[in-house]
Amino acid sequence: MSYSFNEYADREMLIIALANRIAGELRGALARAERVTMAVPGGTSPGPVFDDLNDVELDWSRVDVMLTDERWVPEDHERSNTKLLRERLLTGKAAEARLLPMFLPCEEPEARLDELAEQIRPNLPLSVVLLGMGADMHTASLFPGADNLDEALSRNAPILMPMRAPGADEPRVTLTAPVLDGALSKHVLIFGDEKRAALENAKGKSPKDAPINAVLDGAEVHWAP
Numbered sequence: 001m002s003y004s005f006n007e008y009a010d011r012e013m014l015i016i017a018l019a020n021r022i023a024g025e026l027r028g029a030l031a032r033a034e035r036v037t038m039a040v041p042g043g044t045s046p047g048p049v050f051d052d053l054n055d056v057e058l059d060w061s062r063v064d065v066m067l068t069d070e071r072w073v074p075e076d077h078e079r080s081n082t083k084l085l086r087e088r089l090l091t092g093k094a095a096e097a098r099l100l101p102m103f104l105p106c107e108e109p110e111a112r113l114d115e116l117a118e119q120i121r122p123n124l125p126l127s128v129v130l131l132g133m134g135a136d137m138h139t140a141s142l143f144p145g146a147d148n149l150d151e152a153l154s155r156n157a158p159i160l161m162p163m164r165a166p167g168a169d170e171p172r173v174t175l176t177a178p179v180l181d182g183a184l185s186k187h188v189l190i191f192g193d194e195k196r197a198a199l200e201n202a203k204g205k206s207p208k209d210a211p212i213n214a215v216l217d218g219a220e221v222h223w224a225p
């Protein structure tokens with residue numbers, strides 16, 4: 001699998017460059033389609049990219065934004081990725097974007113997954129996807145050792161799957177590998193030496209052991225120390 005590795009001298013330079021790249025790709029997609037869809041991760045890395053993106057001039061009213069994965073917690077919970085998006089991305093100029101939900105109030109994700117997936121289906125393939133990666137080589141909520149990982153990696157996986165894994169603090173919902181890998185443009189955001197080493201370590205491994213490998217082909221990786 002081949003991906004491009006973009007190294008930046010510092011995180012600020014990466015954040016500015018990546019936000020501009022994504023903005024340019026959204027503008028390009030908007031020139032070709034009435035509506036476009038971007039999927040982004042939660043976690044601790046993407047916030048500064050969202051802060052730059054939300055100030056970009058583009059027709060956000062024609063952009064659907066969704067998460068690559070969500071922790072199954074209420075949207076006002078401190079660990080909610082939806083909360084992160086509302087606070088850091090769907091504000092400023094990007095407040096006009098439409099959020100496709102990845103959480104609906106119920107105890108366990110299985111009960112509402114089909115409903116969520118049917119709202120996403122018309123938006124596929126994704127125009128742009130931004131992904132993070134853990135030091136364990138997971139991406140989105142495709143965790144090594146997760147209960148539904150094999151099916152979520154398979155070619156005929158459903159759009160969304162629930163995921164429970166030793167590395168995840170709560171039940172997760174995640175876009176599956178075919179959906180993520182099928183995006184027209186894929187960017188992976190990683191900071192620090194540990195994640196750079198993990199990306200190196202993923203080389204040659206099966207996606208079952210290194211789920212990031214399920215989405216790297218044709219992707220652009222962006223790394224800063």
Ligand SMILES: O=C(O)[C@H](O)[C@@H](O)[C@H](O)[C@H](O)COP(=O)(O)O
Nearest residue numbers: 041042043044045132133139140
């Ligand atoms: O819900 C999440 O946490 C993210 O969607 C997840 O896929 C994230 O991208 C990686 O876990 C890396 O997280 P960090 O950026 O916090 O290292």
